Amino acid sequence: MYINAISHYLPGTLVGNGYYTKLNGLTDEWIFKRSGIRQRTKAGDEENTNTMAIEAVTPLAGKLPYDITDVDLIVGATYTPYDTVGTLAHAVQGHFNIHRAVAVTITSACSSFINAVEIVEGYFATGKAKKALVIASEHNLAYTDDTNEQSGHLWGDGAGCAFISAGRCSTDDIEIVDVHTSGLGHIGKGVGGIYLRPSNGGLTMPHGRDIFSNACKFMAAEAQDIVEKNNYLLANVDYLVPHQANARIMEQVSKALGVDNSKVISNIEDTGNTGCASTVICLSQNWERFIKDDLILVTVFGGGYSSGAMLLKK
Numbered sequence: 001m002y003i004n005a006i007s008h009y010l011p012g013t014l015v016g017n018g019y020y021t022k023l024n025g026l027t028d029e030w031i032f033k034r035s036g037i038r039q040r041t042k043a044g045d046e047e048n049t050n051t052m053a054i055e056a057v058t059p060l061a062g063k064l065p066y067d068i069t070d071v072d073l074i075v076g077a078t079y080t081p082y083d084t085v086g087t088l089a090h091a092v093q094g095h096f097n098i099h100r101a102v103a104v105t106i107t108s109a110c111s112s113f114i115n116a117v118e119i120v121e122g123y124f125a126t127g128k129a130k131k132a133l134v135i136a137s138e139h140n141l142a143y144t145d146d147t148n149e150q151s152g153h154l155w156g157d158g159a160g161c162a163f164i165s166a167g168r169c170s171t172d173d174i175e176i177v178d179v180h181t182s183g184l185g186h187i188g189k190g191v192g193g194i195y196l197r198p199s200n201g202g203l204t205m206p207h208g209r210d211i212f213s214n215a216c217k218f219m220a221a222e223a224q225d226i227v228e229k230n231n232y233l234l235a236n237v238d239y240l241v242p243h244q245a246n247a248r249i250m251e252q253v254s255k256a257l258g259v260d261n262s263k264v265i266s267n268i269e270d271t272g273n274t275g276c277a278s279t280v281i282c283l284s285q286n287w288e289r290f291i292k293d294d295l296i297l298v299t300v301f302g303g304g305y306s307s308g309a310m311l312l313k314k
Helices: 018-024 028-035 049-060 088-096 112-125 208-229 247-257 275-285
Strands: 002-009 013-016 039-042 073-077 102-106 131-139 157-165 174-183 195-197 202-204 239-242 295-302 306-313
Touching: 002 049, 002 275, 013 018, 018 028, 028 247, 039 157, 049 088, 049 131, 049 157, 073 088, 073 112, 088 102, 088 131, 102 112, 112 131, 112 157, 112 174, 112 275, 112 295, 112 306, 131 275, 157 275, 174 208, 208 247, 208 295, 208 306, 239 247, 239 275, 275 295
Parallel strands: 073 102, 073 131, 239 295
Antiparallel strands: 002 157, 002 174, 013 039, 131 157, 174 306, 195 202, 295 306
């Protein structure tokens, strides 16, 4: 599989840490030390998960190595849906009139983007699709309680997308060497570690310490496994793109893997935790810096729990 093009959308409104100082007394220093966040992106009143997904795709319309209507599979990824019936995949399909595509939206918390790519792999393997569009979009701040001192300040909004083909379409394509996900609902606090129950407090993280320890463990394990499985060494990795949940988690994961911090790509300081969209946003923001033969390692962990990794080669 190959990524033919990638793009992202971040809302224009920025909410700095000072907002939470006024709201509940959490200082900039306190928040930054524990999360690595200085500010987060917030969707406007007229925006939602579906509109941000469309905005992420729009810059690539007409700039692909094929017509966008040639896409025959659209997989949306989110845990913060605007509409559970007219999903973000269907909203994108309708907006761009992609009439030949299967459209489906999935969720596996913050690992959903990697799960979506693995679903694409399955469709390609069975010959049911040849060109796919994966969109991850999160509207966290529509669901979170800002006054929650444990997690209300962690979240950001945004979306990212990747066009993926079964075969190479151009010399600019980046190869998806491998992708893998795991369901971990049986470990630790599982489905109770973090949850989003719209009728019961919204996006809530009652067991942050359990999430932290398991995220560090499984993001490192997924990353190491996928590298070794494909006959590489961790020393061969040029860039590490971890899920942007917490700067301390990313530091622990890179340390466990022996990957120098200079190789770690992060945007959490300026966006907050943008959920399953975070890694595709990071990839999009840094797409031009990747050069021939670069090995790019993506690793994620999501509430519920779930984990996954993806290995890319320029």
